[in-house]
Amino acid sequence: MSISIPRGTQDILPGEIAKWQAIESKARELCEKYQYQEIRTPIFEHTDLFLRGVGDTTDIVQKEMYTFTDKGGRSLTLRPEGTASTVRAYVEKKMFGLPNQPVKLYYMGPMFRYERPQAGRFRQFVQFGIEALGSNDPAIDAEVISLAMNLYKEMGLKKLKLIINSLGDKESRDAHRNALINHFSPRIGEFCKDCQSRLEKNPLRILDCKVDREHELMKTAPSIMDFLNESSKHYFEKLQTYLTRLEIPFVVDPNLVRGLDYYNHTAFEIMSDAEGFGAITTLCGGGRYNGLAEEFGGPQTPGIGFALSIERFIAALAAEGVEITTDGGIDCYLAALGEDAKDYTVGLLHQLRMAGFSAERDYQDRKIKAQFKSADRMNAKFVAILGDDELKNKIITLKNMSTGEQREIELDLFVQTFKEIQL
Ligand code: HAM
Numbered sequence: 001m002s003i004s005i006p007r008g009t010q011d012i013l014p015g016e017i018a019k020w021q022a023i024e025s026k027a028r029e030l031c032e033k034y035q036y037q038e039i040r041t042p043i044f045e046h047t048d049l050f051l052r053g054v055g056d057t058t059d060i061v062q063k064e065m066y067t068f069t070d071k072g073g074r075s076l077t078l079r080p081e082g083t084a085s086t087v088r089a090y091v092e093k094k095m096f097g098l099p100n101q102p103v104k105l106y107y108m109g110p111m112f113r114y115e116r117p118q119a120g121r122f123r124q125f126v127q128f129g130i131e132a133l134g135s136n137d138p139a140i141d142a143e144v145i146s147l148a149m150n151l152y153k154e155m156g157l158k159k160l161k162l163i164i165n166s167l168g169d170k171e172s173r174d175a176h177r178n179a180l181i182n183h184f185s186p187r188i189g190e191f192c193k194d195c196q197s198r199l200e201k202n203p204l205r206i207l208d209c210k211v212d213r214e215h216e217l218m219k220t221a222p223s224i225m226d227f228l229n230e231s232s233k234h235y236f237e238k239l240q241t242y243l244t245r246l247e248i249p250f251v252v253d254p255n256l257v258r259g260l261d262y263y264n265h266t267a268f269e270i271m272s273d274a275e276g277f278g279a280i281t282t283l284c285g286g287g288r289y290n291g292l293a294e295e296f297g298g299p300q301t302p303g304i305g306f307a308l309s310i311e312r313f314i315a316a317l318a319a320e321g322v323e324i325t326t327d328g329g330i331d332c333y334l335a336a337l338g339e340d341a342k343d344y345t346v347g348l349l350h351q352l353r354m355a356g357f358s359a360e361r362d363y364q365d366r367k368i369k370a371q372f373k374s375a376d377r378m379n380a381k382f383v384a385i386l387g388d389d390e391l392k393n394k395i396i397t398l399k400n401m402s403t404g405e406q407r408e409i410e411l412d413l414f415v416q417t418f419k420e421i422q423l
């Protein structure tokens with residue numbers, strides 16, 4: 001019986017990997033410029049981390065977690081996102097005591113959510129995310145957004161839309177929350193079961209409901225904008241000033257509600273505006289989470305970050321027709337004719353590689369013509385040809401594959417000469 005790949009996961013084959021690597025290295029390069037350092041946390045965590053961090057009324061916690069009990073009876077969960085783990089590590093490893101604050105971290109790795117698979121939605125997907133912990137300056141919010149926007153732009157995407165919102169501080173949120181409860185309570189019976197249970201626990205999430213999106217009360221729901229207190233308003237205005245200064249266009253959308261509970265103040269999403277991108281257009285999401293470190297037993301620590309998936313990034317590149325150029329092929333293919341010559345190329349290949357070249361030889365006992373075909377498929381810049389006679393005479397023929405030019409080189413000086421030719 002054949003065994004197939006689990007639903008919602010994918011194999012990334014060598015033909016596809018160049019795109020992944022290009023995005024990953026651009027992300028690392030930008031993190032270096034913006035001074036974010038990599039953190040690697042475990043793939044699984046105690047389930048409680050996500051119950052407390054992501055929030056027990058969210059879809060992620062209620063429906064989408066891969067939770068299991070280990071042999072020691074502990075409840076563990078494959079991480080559905082990276083913020084909770086990063087903040088846990090910040091608290092646990094006392095990074096709040098480091099002299100340089102904010103601590104700026106990034107991560108890249110697989111996340112797991114039991115969602116209904118469709119285009120752009122996987123059960124295992126790779127997130128690149130950053131988190132800046134320890135600063136309450138709206139300039140860092142602008143920096144976080146700018147890093148995400150730059151990553152997309154530098155990879156060649158043009159059709160991007162940034163939407164931002166403020167969820168306000170606790171006082172503003174509480175006032176908004178009461179207004180939402182008053183608004184929806186009288187007719188909550190007309191809403192879905194999820195919304196009914198959200199009413200008391202987290203009424204903001206009603207605004208995010210897909211089932212009751214068209215209900216008339218959704219359109220007249222009180223907006224957070226009317227409940228922001230002075231300091232929250234000021235914070236949001238500052239962020240907008242900084243985004244304008246960075247020449248990042250944005251749209252304020254008071255209905256932007258993120259699917260995780262830890263947010264306050266800034267919330268944002270970057271969407272693809274490309275035609276034919278498909279139903280799920282959100283490429284990246286993030287925001288501020290000033291109470292999260294305290295939730296995990298740490299000191300009051302402001303924080304902000306974002307995450308984006310490489311899968312949706314690649315889909316957006318395809319939708320905009322952006323090609324990722326792969327490398328120009330190998331430096332040298334060693335073609336051999338005859339037993340002794342073949343034996344000899346084992347050592348020669350090693351020498352070439354040790355000298356810093358990408359090089360390959362035949363391992364299938366192919367005829368010389370077929371070896372040339374392999375060299376072509378590998379896009380070899382040079383092919384070096386060695387026969388038993390040449391071996392006896394201590395010479396090797398080097399062919400430049402783009403010009404067709406051929407020359408004989410003294411075998412003992414081959415690697416040295418090959419190096420000189422490259423200069
Ligand atoms: P999120 O909105 O749940 O936020 O996910 C962020 C991004 O991960 C999405 O915009 C999307 O690109 C990608 N993503 C989510 N689910 C899937 C899926 N099933 N398949 C493919 N891609 C997916 C967070 O995860 C927060 N931790 C972001 C954050 C960081 N907030 C502050 N810091």
